[in-house]
Amino acid sequence: MRYAHTVERVRAAEESLMRRLPEGALMQRAAAGLAATCLQLLAGGAERGAGRRGRGSRRVYGSRVVLLVGSGDNGGDALFAGARLAARGVRVTAVLLAGERTHAAGSAALLGAGGVLTQDQAAGLAQLGRADLVVDGIVGIGGRGGLRDSALPYVRAAERAGVPVVAVDLPSGVDADTGEVAGAAVRATVTVTFGTHKPGLLVDPGAQYAGVVRLVEIGIEPGPAAVEALQHADVAGLLPRPTAESDKYRRGVVGIAAGSDRYPGAAVLAVSSALHGGAGAVRYAGPAAAEVVRAHPEVLVTQGGPKAAGRVQAWVVGPGLSDGPEAERTLEEALAAGVPVLVDADGLRLLARRGAAPRAELLLTPHAGEAVALLAGAGVEATREQVEGARIGYARRIAELYGCTVLLKGSTTVVAGPDPAAPVRVNPTGTPWLATAGSGDVLSGLAGSLLAAGLAPVDAGSVAAYLHGLAARTVGEGPVTAAEVAAALPAAWRGVTGAA
Numbered sequence: 001m002r003y004a005h006t007v008e009r010v011r012a013a014e015e016s017l018m019r020r021l022p023e024g025a026l027m028q029r030a031a032a033g034l035a036a037t038c039l040q041l042l043a044g045g046a047e048r049g050a051g052r053r054g055r056g057s058r059r060v061y062g063s064r065v066v067l068l069v070g071s072g073d074n075g076g077d078a079l080f081a082g083a084r085l086a087a088r089g090v091r092v093t094a095v096l097l098a099g100e101r102t103h104a105a106g107s108a109a110l111l112g113a114g115g116v117l118t119q120d121q122a123a124g125l126a127q128l129g130r131a132d133l134v135v136d137g138i139v140g141i142g143g144r145g146g147l148r149d150s151a152l153p154y155v156r157a158a159e160r161a162g163v164p165v166v167a168v169d170l171p172s173g174v175d176a177d178t179g180e181v182a183g184a185a186v187r188a189t190v191t192v193t194f195g196t197h198k199p200g201l202l203v204d205p206g207a208q209y210a211g212v213v214r215l216v217e218i219g220i221e222p223g224p225a226a227v228e229a230l231q232h233a234d235v236a237g238l239l240p241r242p243t244a245e246s247d248k249y250r251r252g253v254v255g256i257a258a259g260s261d262r263y264p265g266a267a268v269l270a271v272s273s274a275l276h277g278g279a280g281a282v283r284y285a286g287p288a289a290a291e292v293v294r295a296h297p298e299v300l301v302t303q304g305g306p307k308a309a310g311r312v313q314a315w316v317v318g319p320g321l322s323d324g325p326e327a328e329r330t331l332e333e334a335l336a337a338g339v340p341v342l343v344d345a346d347g348l349r350l351l352a353r354r355g356a357a358p359r360a361e362l363l364l365t366p367h368a369g370e371a372v373a374l375l376a377g378a379g380v381e382a383t384r385e386q387v388e389g390a391r392i393g394y395a396r397r398i399a400e401l402y403g404c405t406v407l408l409k410g411s412t413t414v415v416a417g418p419d420p421a422a423p424v425r426v427n428p429t430g431t432p433w434l435a436t437a438g439s440g441d442v443l444s445g446l447a448g449s450l451l452a453a454g455l456a457p458v459d460a461g462s463v464a465a466y467l468h469g470l471a472a473r474t475v476g477e478g479p480v481t482a483a484e485v486a487a488a489l490p491a492a493w494r495g496v497t498g499a500a
């Protein structure tokens with residue numbers, strides 16, 4: 001598992017550790033880790049961005065590094081790392097954005113190692129134009145709001161230079177706790193973060209600015225995490241494994257109530273994905289029964305609603321369900337079945353109209369637009385942009401309002417359970433190619449299968465998102481169809497369990 005902690009927890013852990021260490025020891029650990037990454041990039045390491053200087057900048061000695069230095073310890077880290085680089089023969093210029101308020105010991109260390117300090121904008125911009133690497137030490141976990149205007153010309157010049165940008169702790173302008181970006185932020189090639197990940201590095205939009213994230217251990221123990229991201233081994237541990245005694249009922253039977261005369265394809269995709277998602281059997285209830293059985297003869301179908309379908313261990317209700325009294329009845333019957341229920345797509349809009357009625361075994365899988373409808377159903381106004389900009393907070397909010405688990409789909413999918421003290425899961429395997437028609441139906445069928453197999457809603461949702469992303473990548477880097485993603489699920493599954 002990869003964990004991320006709030007600024008509050010990082011600060012508390014830092015204070016407790018600093019009391020036991022000589023002054024400045026933590027900053028030296030941070031600076032050493034930061035300098036190591038910079039040296040690797042200058043030497044032409046694997047993460048090097050599109051350097052326009054080619055072979056010439058592969059040498060460390062004589063290369064040029066510009067530090068953008070703000071008023072706090074984030075700038076201090078940059079200055080001490082700069083001193084280490086200067087000691088290796090790098091030509092280091094620190095552009096001081098906060099004048100007199102710059103970290104004094106850091107400035108002295110850089111000067112002592114042969115580096116240069118400047119507060120002159122023209123000189124700073126000229127240096128950026130010649131840099132081989134830029135270090136963003138403008139602001140770290142002490143930051144509030146987006147980048148300030150005074151920093152913008154430098155950040156733009158660094159972008160124009162087209163050289164690697166290393167963010168210190170987090171890209172300046174990204175909110176450490178939420179990943180929100182108010183206005184502009186630094187776009188980093190690599191972010192070197194200290195002690196623990198910050199939530200804003202793992203969730204979009206912040207994650208998009210962070211580039212490759214490297215964690216430097218500095219010895220802090222920040223306690224319970226705010227955010228966690230599954231890794232292969234975690235997923236392998238959560239996936240159900242049939243035993244010799246397993247029959248289809250023990251493996252889990254999932255019911256799919258999806259599709260309509262207008263949208264039969266949603267039913268076929270959700271069923272296809274449920275079949276590939278490890279369920280012992282799939283039952284289908286709805287008007288697309290003929291299409292479903294033609295595509296998947298092994299599925300037990302009924303034209304009626306969930307009540308007519310027979311026993312299942314979980315229901316998926318909503319994809320392509322359309323609107324109207326029949327759709328409403330379908331949702332009611334699934335909710336009354338007394339088993340875990342995943343509600344998606346049209347089902348979510350119907351649920352929003354009924355308003356919040358807390359149910360722990362419910363898993364809602366909205367995208368941002370459906371999240372807005374769910375919020376409105378509980379009397380909370382928000383726009384799509386607001387939801388997309390602050391995913392963790394809104395997923396938590398809907399989970400709290402509806403007393404259930406919420407999987408908020410999007411550029412970073414996040415899963416929040418009803419317990420506000422538990423960490424939110426963010427999915428690390430997403431790919432923009434998954435933003436394709438029918439992709440959500442595939443995710444629903446898979447998560448429903450996992451619910452039927454007995455996974456708790458948070459696990460079913462986060463494991464499904466993980467495999468869904470991996471499956472898309474398995475198909476290849478490039479356009480994928482939802483049907484291809486569903487077909488690639490077994491390979492993604494094997495990739496995870498085989499690697500564990």
Ligand SMILES: NC(=O)C1=CN([C@@H]2O[C@H](COP(=O)(O)OP(=O)(O)OC[C@H]3O[C@@H](n4cnc5c(N)ncnc54)[C@H](OP(=O)(O)O)[C@@H]3O)[C@@H](O)[C@H]2O)[C@@H](O)CC1
Pocket residue numbers: 010011013014026027030070071072073074075077138139140141142143144145146147148168169170173194195218220
């Ligand atoms: N925690 C740890 O374990 C360790 C932490 N370490 C390091 O310390 C860093 C935290 O340092 P910090 O506390 O000095 O805060 P920091 O982020 O430098 O900001 C300082 C000042 O910036 C200002 N400011 C605010 N918003 C702004 C904006 N948008 N744009 C521009 N400026 C803005 C604001 O001052 P203001 O101008 O508002 O008066 C604020 O007071 C941390 O990220 C890590 O790098 C490591 O050394 C080792 C271990």
Ligand SMILES: [K+]
Pocket residue numbers: 074136137138139140167168169170171172
């Ligand atoms: K920074």
